[in-house]
Amino acid sequence: MMASRTFLKTAVVALTLAFANAAPTHAAAAPASKAIAQPGGAAALSKLADDYYQGQARFEPIVATFHADSRFDDQLGLSISPANRTRRAAELRKQAQRLHAIAAGQLGSEDRLSYDILDFQLKDELEALQFPDHLMPINQMMFSMPLLLANLADGKSFQSIDTPARSWAFLKRISQLTPWIDQAIANMREGIKQGIVLPKALIVSALPQYQALAKPTAKDSPFYAPVTNMPASFQDADRRALTAAYTAEIDQHLNPALARLARFLEQEYLPAGRASTGLGSLPNGARWYQYQIATNTTTAMSADAIHALGLAEVARIQQQFAEVGPKLGYDGPPAGLPKWVAAQPRYKPFKTDQEILEVYQQLDARLSAKLPALFTLVPRTPLQERLEPELTRATASDHYTAPSLDGKRPGIFWTVVNDPRTYDSTQMTSLFLHEGRPGHHFQHALNLEKPKPDFRRFGGNNAYGEGWALYAETLGREMGLYGDPAQYFGHLNESLLRASRLVVDTGMHAKGWSREQAIAYLRETNGYSEAVARNAIERYMAWPGQALGYKVGALKIAELRQRAANALGPKFSLPAFHAVVIGDGAMPLAVLEDRVDRWIAASK
Template sequence: MKHRYALGTLAASLLFAYAPLTQAAAAVPGAPVKTSAPQAQRQLAQLADQYYDAQARFEPINATESGDNRFDDQLGSAIVPAARIKHFAQYRQFQKRLHAIKRAQLSQHDQINYDILDYELASALSFERFPEYLLPLNQMDSMPVTLANYAGGEASQPLTTVKQYNAYLSRLDQLPGWIDQAIANMRVGMQKGVVLPKALIESALPQFKKLVSATAQDSVYYTPVKNLPAGFSDADKQQLTQAYTAVIQDKLMPALQRLATFMENDYLPAGRTSSGWSALPDGAAWYQARVAASTTTDMTPEQIHAIGLKEVARIQEQYAIVGPKMGYTGPAAGLPVWVSQQEKYRPFKTEQEVLDVYRKLNVLLDSKLPALFTLVPKAPLDLRLEPELSRDTAADHYTAPAADGSRPGVFWSVVTDPKLYGDTGMTTLFLHEGKPGHHFHLALVQEMDLPNFRRFGGNNAFTEGWALYAETLGKEMGLFDDPAQYFGHLNDEMLRAVRLVVDTGLHTKGWTREQTIKYMRDTLGYDAVAKSETERYMAWPGQALGYKIGSLKIVELRQRAQAALGDKFSLPKFHEVVLSDGTLPLKLLEAKVDRWIAAQK
């Protein structure tokens, strides 16, 4: 699943040093229902809405990415220093108002909302001391590239009505101001030693150069004009064409040229030679805040590094077992390369053949999942090929259904060349991106009565942790009896385990970019992603840790429940406990499962 990593505001961290989280009241299925006192409920609902809207206005791109299109005409002020100070002051006010609400007067459902809001506010405030705004862009994430990706109308910002065309145009009109602010911030960063590594600037620079065009008509931002819907009136078409041309030609192109020139002539020479966050001022604490945000735990980077090494060793032992079953007799670490060289694991000639395998798998899962799940979303799951326009840059992903039921959940499969499409990873990919992974979690969230900050928010550790846990259920359902599919599962798991090692290695152990790339190549056995993944972790410290940490926590809670309950343990019921309150920080999830175990006893 694609997730923007919001710099600080949507990050969920802080180290659980306050009471509500340790006694958190995630509802346990079957427990008696208590109603909220009207005044406390009203205060909480109002505060939750104001908190979410403040966030969405501060970083409207995040709202757009999450399916909230109310702010599609705004870019927000997240990188403006004065606005940032004001925003954090607002967070403190929200926190004060929240703590004035009597939590004991709330129902269990509302207590969950209270606890998550308390958690998110403390989390956001934990980033106040770190100058995230001095690093406003990188090769993974920048406003000019995000808006360029929206231009085709296939992404999160819809482009089908005149109003939507004007909203996107409004964003383009604000982009030059954003660019000038970003340059000003980076100049301050150069003085303070808060700059990107040279390697990342080199990776980002071609993107920004590519966005500069000789004429408005050659610009990627002009794409909406080339795709004007036939149903628009001639007057609207003429007005939009003129407006887009003027904004792109007179304002946007000069600003993009300023950015490319600055990046090449000023910023690149000032780039740092170090790779990790610990090289920045206050970098160790900054990285720890990022780790807490991504994992929703108080684990240290050292603990996570050790878990990663242990998981890598465990998966390599499994390689040694599955390799011979596939006809491979070499060293365990060489299995992935060998598989990639076998023609028999690339059986496809057409895109349709790839899609047919996923459709068949979908039908098979419909017969197997009822034994594992009683709580399932009402929304159907559709299987589609990624549109050609974004195929070269996209990864397989899932989009949640529309809350009003007008659009199903969709698993988007990226097939650039069917003849090169390997089939060993298809089962595990579908379990993750389709069902019971993202679809069983995110489609259910859409059907729940949740405040906006929870419907459109969430955290990586639960979201990706659940999807990664869902992959392991393939074994339970007999889907990995085929050694090739089991290898595909292990291969995906290995990447997630390696991330724990290299992310913490880079940012706390002084690993260099080159050392990290080598470790990834040696351990994964293939180098297709080693450079791009390493640079992703350099740009987004901690972001990739949530997947494996979340998955391991769910596995641990399941084992705890099985050991405690014995014959009384029900796997469908356990899954209901995990999913029935939407996305939770892991500490809240753990408290909820523990209470369920106690209630069953």
């Protein structure tokens, strides 16, 4: 969902030491010492990779759909069921045993890459299942299941509903939402007993959204959109059958279930909400948060190390404000620049949503002429810009969804516009480079276009994905997109946000910061309004550790680029480096580092 290449020395040292000294729980493991060489090692790995992915997709079908695999579009799964979690853990343990029986050292380079990534993912998923996140299955975020399916219902996001078969598939999926809701309520009641509940502030933010989902009749429901938006090409018989089936499912099952959920949240869950802010306050919370750090950064960095890195990055970027501030007409202290810019009406020039979309479309057109100088590896799939749906606009962040595998649905950059009159124009170039091209769109579209095992083709990890997208923002300087000082400030301020996230996320979840303290930090450091800062902080409260992957990943990619440039000198090719980083899809940062080092050695 989102630095300059010159880094404050202390920040680089901190990050380098963190990687050098790490013995990560999730680092790519060396082959097991007892592994026996097998002629059929590659075939065994291929079969295991397929079994792993099929199990993963059955456990979380919505994730497969999100990554453009439409084979599971009629399934919802019940991964929040304790029994299903137990079965999944047993399955993963058996698959880990199968993996470690393969002689990794005798695999070809591509298979070895798959081995290392799969080793990481098996360990990561097994560790994840040790923590009771299923007891908090509902929050205010757009990826909370009922909200997510309501947004998918219009068929314009990452699940297409443009044929009768796809309409029936979506109906089958939402028919499984009622048992999901009842399991979620049972889980939250168990969470109340164990003291594992959401902060009260998040329940307050979420409640209006769930109340809005529960409608009196099917025709009022957002889940009725496949009927309302039925293409003209549908036959009359399909129209009648689908209309009757959707009406019955929503009226008889889904609307009553959504009403039960809204009542439960208001009458039982809200009174039980906790006053504390961070994950560290929950039972086993410190270990739980350390896992969130590990899975989201693919490193063994500690909360203290990340907090210190964040403070160092904030200081470095604020020093850069000293250069850009006078160009904007600001002569105050560098740290005060974001607040000053936020108060200037000229940086909020829009009157309509469409005006904002047009700026992004013009920027995309400019990029078409500039990207070839930096990339030889570009996706064939187009990109579109769209507005975030109204249902989740108040709590969503700008984001990207991958194209469909058949190429019929493009990659989509979703921009969140609550009020165009308050939309910050300074952020737009950096934001588009991150969410659109060459950020998430290049990464995801290319990953789908190149043949590879399904678990890699339809997978990813946070540090690589968000790290690449944040690194992509820095390329605006080389493409001449930050000639306007306001857009360069916006780039720096976006980088400052990613640094601030390191501070507030670890502050809340490991250092006892309150929600209010974190909001105040963002308002003071980033110049945000109370509403914007609150929305951001509540996101980090609901999604511990996710905000850490951006900076950690981007700094590692920038470090690898500098390493390659130093080692290769005039032989260094930036397009070739970019092809190495994004050419094989997502991988843990330690595996990416090994990949780049091998390329450097081969290029010499």
